[in-house]
Amino acid sequence: xxxxxxxxxxxxxxxxxxxxxxxxxxxxxxxxxxxxxxxxxxxxxxxxxxxxxxxxxxxxxxxxxxxxxxxxxxxxxxxxxxxxxxxxxxxxxxxxxxxxxxxxxxxxxxxxxxxxxxxxxxxxxxxxxxxxxxxxxxxxxxxxxxxxxxxxxxxxxxxxxxxxxxxxxxxxxxxxxxxxxxxxxxxxxxxxxxxxxxxxxxxxxxxxxxxxxxxxxxxxxxxxxxxxxxxxxxxxxxxxxxxxxxxxxxxxxxxxxxxxxxxxxxxxxxxxxxxxxxxxxxxxxxxxxxxxxxxxxxxxxxxxxxxxxxxxxxxxxxxxxxxx
Numbered sequence: 001x002x003x004x005x006x007x008x009x010x011x012x013x014x015x016x017x018x019x020x021x022x023x024x025x026x027x028x029x030x031x032x033x034x035x036x037x038x039x040x041x042x043x044x045x046x047x048x049x050x051x052x053x054x055x056x057x058x059x060x061x062x063x064x065x066x067x068x069x070x071x072x073x074x075x076x077x078x079x080x081x082x083x084x085x086x087x088x089x090x091x092x093x094x095x096x097x098x099x100x101x102x103x104x105x106x107x108x109x110x111x112x113x114x115x116x117x118x119x120x121x122x123x124x125x126x127x128x129x130x131x132x133x134x135x136x137x138x139x140x141x142x143x144x145x146x147x148x149x150x151x152x153x154x155x156x157x158x159x160x161x162x163x164x165x166x167x168x169x170x171x172x173x174x175x176x177x178x179x180x181x182x183x184x185x186x187x188x189x190x191x192x193x194x195x196x197x198x199x200x201x202x203x204x205x206x207x208x209x210x211x212x213x214x215x216x217x218x219x220x221x222x223x224x225x226x227x228x229x230x231x232x233x234x235x236x237x238x239x240x241x242x243x244x245x246x247x248x249x250x251x252x253x254x255x256x257x258x259x260x261x262x263x264x265x266x267x268x269x270x271x272x273x274x275x276x277x278x279x280x281x282x283x284x285x286x287x288x289x290x291x292x293x294x295x296x297x298x299x300x301x302x303x304x305x306x307x308x309x310x311x312x313x314x315x316x317x318x319x320x321x322x323x324x
Contacts, residue, residue: 029055029056030055030056030057030058031047031051031055031056031057031058031078031079031225031229032058032060032076032077032078032079033047033057033058033059033060033077033078033079033080033229034059034060034061034062034068034071034072034077034079034080034081034082035059035060035061035062035068035080035081035103036061036062036063036081037061037254037255038180038181038182038251038254039181039182039247039251039254039256039261039264039265039268040103040104040107040180040181040209040210040268040269040270041081041103041104041210042240042247042250042251042270043081043103043233043236043237043240043270044057044059044079044081044233044236045059045250046236046239046240046246046250047059047229047232047233047236049236049239050231050232050235050236050239051228051229051232052228052231052232053228055228060077062080065082065083065085065086065135066086068080068081068082068086068213069082069086069090069095069097069213072097072213072214072215073095073096073097073215078214078218078222078225078226078229079100079212079213079214079218079226079229080212080213080214081103081210081211081212081213082210082211082213083135083136083209083210084099084136084208084209084210084211084282084285085134085135085136085138085139085285085289085294087099087211087213087304088282088285088286088289088295088299088301088304089134089289089294089295091299091300091301091303091304092286092295092296092297092298092299096215096216096217097213097214097215097216097304098213098214098215098216098219098304098305098306099211099212099213099274099282099304099305099306100211100212100213100214100219100226100230100306100309100310101211101212101230101233101234101272101274101309101310102208102210102211102212102271102272102273102274102278103209103210103211103212103270103271103272104209104210104268104269104270104271105207105208105209105269105271106198106200106207106209106267106268106269107180107181107209107267107268107269108136108137108140108178108179108180108181108184108198108199108200108209108267109178109179109181109184109185109195109196109197109198109199109267110141110144110176110177110178110195110196110197110198110199111165111169111176111177111178111179111183111184111187111188111193111194111195111196112124112175112176112193112194112196113169113172113175113176113192113193113194114191114192114193114194116175116176116194118175118176118196119196120148120196121144121145121147121148121150121196121197122148122149122150124145124148124150124154124155124175124176125150125154125155126154126155126156127155127156127175127176128155128156128158128173128174128175128176129141129155129156129157129158129174129175129176129177129178130158130159130160130165130168130169130174130176130177130178130179131157131158131159131160131177131178132159132160132161132162132179133159134294136180136209136210137178137179137180138292138294139205139285139288139289139292139294140178140199140205141178141199142288142291142292143199143201143204143205143288144178144197144199147201152292158173158174160173160174160177162179162180162183163183165177165179165183165187166183166186166187166190166192166193169187169192169193170187170190170192176196178199180209181264181267181268182256182260182261182264184264184267185260185263185264185267186257186260188263189259189260189263198267204281204284204288205281205284205285205288206277206278206281206284207269207281208278208281208282208285211274212229212230212233214226214229219306226309227309227312227313230272230309230310230312230313231309231312231313231316231317233272233313234272234310234313234314234317235317237270237271237272238317240270241270244265247265247270248261248262248265272310272313273310273314274305274307274310278305279301279302279305279307282301282304282305283301286298286299286301
């Protein structure tokens, strides 16, 4: 190979290396966020509008809380929404997850067959109740039954995926189910079901549901990125609450019916704040999970929840609104 060809190959190599390094740099700068495609977990789809440094945000949809957590721990995500049950479960195993913002509140309901003749929770005794083990709704079902003097042994627990609960109820395979929106509303509107109770008890778990998680390494190594994400989350939540038409339009794009969304909205609360009540209810949730055998040991909830970022986001937004 002559000198001229050697120089050509060297220039090509340098150019290719430059392109590859630029691609890696761009990929590393992309913010990776996980969530579900549901009306109550919608905020991440609006982060891009509120990221002040204009970094690209890629939102990855999930259907399983465990998969979200695994992707976060593997480093595929910077930030993910998942249930507080999953956060507590992970923390109880010693996994380095941290809740830095709430995501949604409420969103659950206990539904019975429209023609079941069941009008009080106590009348569920001996009935077939659809549930998903180890979930927030499992814990809420336990809490609701206890209020009526019942235990899990007093009902027939039938494992049914959330997506199949309305169908199972309509076919008479179960007499009731407790799940998240929009399935209770879907059962109500299609005539299959009737809302028996909303499982929110202020002296127990309250209305907590899901939060935004990151890892201890992300907080240690990239605190500015986490702060930017939490601030974007707070702004996106405020925007969607004040612009319900934007929430409805994006939720429809997930495949949900407009009438279902408008009705379900009454039982959905988008959120970001984590006050003392939120922390107390999360501690109560952990206790219930241990009682149910979902976790073997109680994690340190004060270490699991880091409120610094939502407090800083609130101060930043207040300063922007009142610069003087």
